[in-house]
Amino acid sequence: MTTVSDQPTSASSTVGRRRSTTEIEQDTPQWRKVLTSDPAARVTSLLAFVLFWVVVSALFDRVPGPVAVWTSLVDEFSRGEVFGNFGSTLYRFGVGVALATVVGVAVGVLMGLSQLSRAFLESPVLVALSIPAIIWAFLTVMWFGFGDTGPIITTFLTSVPFVIVNVAQGVRGVSRDLRDMSATYDVPMGRRVRDLVLPAVTGYIAAGVRFAIIIGWNGVLLAEWFGGGGGVGYRARFWYDANRYAGFAAWVVLFVGFIVLLDRFVLDKAIQRSFRWRDAR
Amino acid sequence: MAVLTVTNLSKTFNLGTARESRILDDISFEVSGQTFVSIVGPSGCGKSTLLNIISGVEEHTSGDITLTSDAGGPARMGYVFQDPRLLPWRSVMKNMMYVQDDQSRDTVARAERYLDMVGLKKNADFYPGQLSGGMQQRVGIARAFAVEPDLLLMDEPFSHLDAITARGLREQLQDIWAQSKKTVVFVTHDVVEAVELSDRIIVLQPGGLIYEDITIDLPRPRRQSDKAVATLQADVLARLETLKAMAAAEPVAEPVA
Ligand SMILES: Nc1ncnc2c1ncn2[C@@H]1O[C@H](COP(=O)(O)OP(=O)(O)OP(=O)(O)O)[C@@H](O)[C@H]1O
Ligand SMILES: [Mg+2]
Numbered sequence: 453m454t455t456v457s458d459q460p461t462s463a464s465s466t467v468g469r470r471r472s473t474t475e476i477e478q479d480t481p482q483w484r485k486v487l488t489s490d491p492a493a494r495v496t497s498l499l500a501f502v503l504f505w506v507v508v509s510a511l512f513d514r515v516p517g518p519v520a521v522w523t524s525l526v527d528e529f530s531r532g533e534v535f536g537n538f539g540s541t542l543y544r545f546g547v548g549v550a551l552a553t554v555v556g557v558a559v560g561v562l563m564g565l566s567q568l569s570r571a572f573l574e575s576p577v578l579v580a581l582s583i584p585a586i587i588w589a590f591l592t593v594m595w596f597g598f599g600d601t602g603p604i605i606t607t608f609l610t611s612v613p614f615v616i617v618n619v620a621q622g623v624r625g626v627s628r629d630l631r632d633m634s635a636t637y638d639v640p641m642g643r644r645v646r647d648l649v650l651p652a653v654t655g656y657i658a659a660g661v662r663f664a665i666i667i668g669w670n671g672v673l674l675a676e677w678f679g680g681g682g683g684v685g686y687r688a689r690f691w692y693d694a695n696r697y698a699g700f701a702a703w704v705v706l707f708v709g710f711i712v713l714l715d716r717f718v719l720d721k722a723i724q725r726s727f728r729w730r731d732a733r
Numbered sequence: 734m735a736v737l738t739v740t741n742l743s744k745t746f747n748l749g750t751a752r753e754s755r756i757l758d759d760i761s762f763e764v765s766g767q768t769f770v771s772i773v774g775p776s777g778c779g780k781s782t783l784l785n786i787i788s789g790v791e792e793h794t795s796g797d798i799t800l801t802s803d804a805g806g807p808a809r810m811g812y813v814f815q816d817p818r819l820l821p822w823r824s825v826m827k828n829m830m831y832v833q834d835d836q837s838r839d840t841v842a843r844a845e846r847y848l849d850m851v852g853l854k855k856n857a858d859f860y861p862g863q864l865s866g867g868m869q870q871r872v873g874i875a876r877a878f879a880v881e882p883d884l885l886l887m888d889e890p891f892s893h894l895d896a897i898t899a900r901g902l903r904e905q906l907q908d909i910w911a912q913s914k915k916t917v918v919f920v921t922h923d924v925v926e927a928v929e930l931s932d933r934i935i936v937l938q939p940g941g942l943i944y945e946d947i948t949i950d951l952p953r954p955r956r957q958s959d960k961a962v963a964t965l966q967a968d969v970l971a972r973l974e975t976l977k978a979m980a981a982a983e984p985v986a987e988p989v990a
Contacts, residue, residue: 630820633814637812729860
């Protein structure tokens with residue numbers, strides 16, 4: 453039986469009816485898609501921050517505004533101070549974080565897999581975790597003097613415990629069922645680590661490396677601040693000692709900006725790549 | 734083929750705070766040569782636990798287990814778990830190769846052959862998450878076959894599959910078993926399936942004792958239409974019914990203090 457009605461039968465108004473993805477896609481206006489997109493949210497967040505900065509710097513004269521910082525940065529560039537100093541910091545930071553990642557993953561996997569090594573290493577790692585970067589910075593300056601070694605070791609020592617703790621935590625959480633499966637089939641240890649443990653802890657490794665980067669940059673800047681062997685921390689201190697806060701802030705902004713970009717475009721991409729299996733639908 | 738000897742095997746799980754529960758109680762049996770043994774029994778009576786102990790992933794509390802290949806060396810084992818147990822981040826084919834000793838081209842070809850046998854050749858590049866539950870289970874079956882084990886352990890491998898797929902795989906299993914000379918220990922709660930496949934049926938009762946050890950000496954292939962097969966099925970089923978009635982009459986076993 454058919455019912456004739458002069459009401460336009462609009463499918464979307466039917467009670468209890470669920471809309472298909474195709475329909476939702478067609479019904480959403482373009483401006484809404486743009487405004488609610490991820491990039492739009494990021495741009496908004498950035499603008500809000502800059503606005504906040506402008507307001508705060510207008511209220512307090514000890515806070516340099518964006519324009520003053522930008523001018524100092526341009527000045528530093530024209531003085532030719534940027535590339536050399538930024539380059540040496542980047543080198544120290546990169547080596548330190550890379551070392552922390554490699555050593556941290558290895559030790560973390562070991563601690564996660566072997567009860568004995570966990571009992572042995574747990575306390576030293578906890579102690580290392582609670583030593584602030586500034587202590588390592590003082591010690592390494594004392595031990596190694598000026599140069600690259602101090603900042604590299606400081607970066608490494610401040611960040612490696614975070615990688616270890618994260619990775620060990622992840623390894624302990626690897627599915628018991630899959631470990632049992634590997635054991636019944638006598639899968640060699642190397643393959644178990646490569647195909648079972650590492651993929652299962654990718655998220656934990658990524659979190660660990662993120663921590664390493666954030667904590668490590670504290671380390672490298674502090675070591676340079678006290679070490680005096682050039683670098684971003686050294687230049688920042690130079691301006692700080694000269695009571696020129698805009699110059700100080702310019703260096704901080706430069707390095708923070710770099711870290712954010714690194715996180716966004718390198719780390720994020722790498723993480724997405726390693727989770728392809730999860731997004732494959 | 735393998736030689737498996739289980740002597741006075743017992744298993745108690747520690748439930749913490751001085752409570753424990755006895756799952757297997759003084760079990761003894763021996764399987765060797767080209768034998769197909771089924772283990773049947775009501776849910777929760779310890780069938781999976783027994784297979785886990787045989788495979789070595791679970792420790793036993795007392796008693797003895799020895800497992801060797803019939804040539805005398807260590808036995809190669811294949812285990813179809815009650816659930817698929819695939820690496821979610823590796824493709825189907827990589828999952829097949831994960832458990833293989835050697836990674837040669839011959840082995841890849843063999844893995845492909847068994848994948849084809851369970852009807853999943855064209856899904857070789859899929860991630861497990863992209864397969865249905867039954868398809869994942871079939872990958873688990875192909876994986877166990879592909880290592881060509883001396884001892885094949887199977888824990889209700891066909892119970893999640895539709896009747897027709899299950900029948901097809903049951904036939905394949907019999908062929909493989911007949912050709913490749915292996916010892917099979919097969920857990921099922923399906924008496925019809927057990928009678929169709931087995932040389933021997935071990936019936937476990939709640940509390941983990943062997944209730945009965947039945948030897949089946951009927952010619953293969955066994956068909957439902959065959960009178961002897963049907964009679965035996967009815968007989969085993971009747972005994973399981975008694976077992977169930979017995980378990981229901983008994984007070985629920987308290988954990989041993
Ligand atoms: N880790 C454990 N700790 C405590 N008890 C357990 C543990 N594993 C299993 N059990 C208990 O052992 C008993 C037997 O479990 P098992 O998985 O072997 O049963 P099953 O015979 O395979 O049952 P089903 O046919 O339902 O698969 C159950 O009562 C279960 O509660
Ligand atoms: Mg079970």
